[in-house]
Amino acid sequence: MHQHELMINQLAQGLRPTADGMAWFAGLAEDDRRLVLRALEQFCVQARATEADVPEAIARSGVRPTYSPAVMLTRWRLHMTGLPSYDLPRAFRLLVALLAVADARRRARFCADGCSHAWHHLGPGQVGP
Incomplete structure (x- = not known):
């Protein structure tokens, strides 16, 4: 699992505090931030996020519903x-929250009795970036 994948999944599963994720994201170069967002978009699709998950994701993220990333998400634009660069941290926070909502549902429905998804087996001993 790549460094960014580990961090994203730890954040989405509540294994890392949001503040750690935001600090990590802020420390990335802008091009890397955009790559991380692209990966997050793909993870949300893979986790089968839906438009119905958006209100909860916005609430969890703490991003104001009037900010561009939240408005985009309410129109189902992942x-x-x-x-713009100033909106990237908001988008990151919002997409992590969306992934958390969708992945929790997926884990409950399809992985409750065990699965082979490596990202569902992150333990406290795994140290990320």
Whole structure:
């Protein structure tokens, strides 16, 4: 699992505090931030996020519903890599929350009795970035 994948999954599963994730994201170069957002978009699709997950994701993220990433998400536009640089942290926070909502549902429905998804087996001993 790549460094960014580990961090994203730890954040989505509540294994890392949001503040750690935001600090990590802020420390990345802008191009890397956009790559992380692209990966997050893909993870949300893979976790089968739906439009119905959006209100909870916005609430969990703490991003104001009037900010561009939240408005985009309410219109079911996941692709946020083209946002201005000042909106990237908001998009990151929002997409992590969306992944958390969708992945929790998926884990409850399809992985409750065990699965082979490596990202569902992150333990406290695994140290990320």
